[in-house]
Amino acid sequence: MILLLRNPLCRELKSFRNTILKSRLSISRKPPALEKSPISRLAYGVTISGCTFLGLHCLRTRSVNVKCQTALPVREISHHQFDWHRLWSYLRPHCLKLLGAVISAIVVAYLNIKIPIFLGVFVNTLTKYAGVGGATSLFTFFYIILLSQIGEDMAAKIKQDLYRQILIQDLAFFDRNRTGELVNRLTTDVQDFKSSFKQCISQGLRCAAQLIGGGISLVTISPHMAGIALISVPSVVLMFSMLGQSLRTISKETQRQTEKTTSVCEEALSNIRTVRANASEYHELEVFERETNKTAVLAQSLGSGIAIFQSLTNFMLNGMVASTLLCGGYLMSTNQLTAGQVMAFLVSAQGVQRSLTQGSLLFGSVIRGMTAGTRVFEYLAISPQIALERGLTIPSDVLRGHIRFQGVNFSYPTREEQAVLKDFSLVLEPGKTVALVGASGSGKSTVAALLERFYEPSSGSIQLDGFDLAEISQMWLRGHAIGFIEQQPILFATTIFENIKYARPDATDDEVFEAARLAQCHDFIRELPDSYETNVGERGAQLSGGQRQRIAIARALLKKPTILILDEATSALDATSEAEVQKALDSAVQNRTTLVIAHRLSTIRNADLIVVLNQGRIVEVGTHDQLIAKKGLYFALVSHQSESKSTADQDARQRG
């Protein structure tokens, strides 16, 4: 027990018990010094609870460190009571700090209670944020992918429709438009239109939405200031439409010039042999440079127009902000608006300004896209005069190949003032060969073009087996009834086999070989390293003229046509090639109605009928012998050719 009492821990326990008892007594008494100030009263209350806490804390500390000595000042105190007054005298200078500490502790305790609730709210907010962020990403993904799909599908469809529409046009359309121009519309214009469309939807929609939302905010915050800010809108719209009109004109001009530039290089590159043969490389380069420079100048003026437009828009928008500030200042000074409202208005106005600036940037692209779209749609709207597929087809067992030209007059659509054929009437009997002769430009090829239905007669009619040619399907006519062999046949950059099969994709391999045999080209093809699989190069450049011609004959014969048109088929060939091709033609014309357009009169001596044309009119008709005996124009032409030939032979002999 003595030991126990000597133990400091027991002494402390005793002291603490006394303290508690004393505090009870003290609490029951009202300390006089605390009656006046509420802060002091609060501090006193807090002190009591604080001391209780501190006492407990002290006890705990002492229980850990039994050697710890109490630091109470030396004062006469009862052994049973804690001296609260003394404590208070120590604490009083710090009562505000103590109050702050206790309040902070209470706040911390409160917050500790609230933390789980806040955490819940925070997690909810975070989830919402993540949801909104995720939705934004998802919808961004969707709109980009959908727009890209729509844009690409639309561009592909427009290209296909445009290509189809171009392909089915009358030949007059191709007389009017250059290939480069057509290619340009199919590529550059469709591309420009697609890009502009995508930009308009993605950025334009966003701009418009922001603009509308911003406008509503402005009106909501201050209708006065919104009214002032929106005064500039009509002037911006007016400027938009005026500048837009002139920019569209420049844009159209630029695209037309781009088209011309493409045509220049397309023409030179596709006729590179002619360019080389004339040593015209630098001339072509010069022409191309001139055209590209013109394009650059136009494109620059378009760029300048867009720049003027954008700077004017910016100027107006800044003016709008300045006027808003002025007006806002006035409204604030007259207490009609608070500073917060002016600030909110300015921030909203900035959003509107940003949207308008983006819109003005978009404007250039919209102009380009609209011009490109107009040009594309312009071609899509053109319908050919002669529908390609519509019309009659004559069953093969009825088809004989009887052709009648009846009082045909014709002018080319691009040169309507020039009458090319005048009152042209002619009958081609089935299986017979009719030759057209005459001076250059007399209209021989035009007769063939009308029979092919490349053009329609201006007046008069052409009949096939009693059916008006105008009623017969063009596709059927050229695909089945007529075989056409041109002076300079064009082959495609593929194999010989594919080139022959081009006329009839459904033909069997044997039919292709048979046509090649008939055209006298089977043997030379077999001698080539890759035989029928030999690639002929662009436009058949890797073959000789005679070989190209015979492949073209095989191609025409594969259709097993009832009618054959030979337009100067041997005129571009040398004597050896001519003999080979002539052999091919002689077998080809068997049992076919044949129209031969001949320059070399020697090749048509055996024709059933020779028709002499002069300036679009038939002047003589008969067999070779009849016409020679007549001593008319045909006789003159033959004599002239014989003279030229004998002079050429003499020259050759002299040179030899």
Ligand SMILES: Nc1ncnc2c1ncn2[C@@H]1O[C@H](COP(=O)(O)OP(=O)(O)OP(=O)(O)O)[C@@H](O)[C@H]1O
């Ligand atoms: N596509 C066209 N557009 C406008 N005029 C054309 C066209 N093709 C030919 N011509 C004109 O029509 C006239 C007759 O031309 P065509 O080709 O029928 O004569 P041709 O007798 O075959 O001449 P050549 O023997 O020189 O080939 C010529 O004056 C020519 O300039």
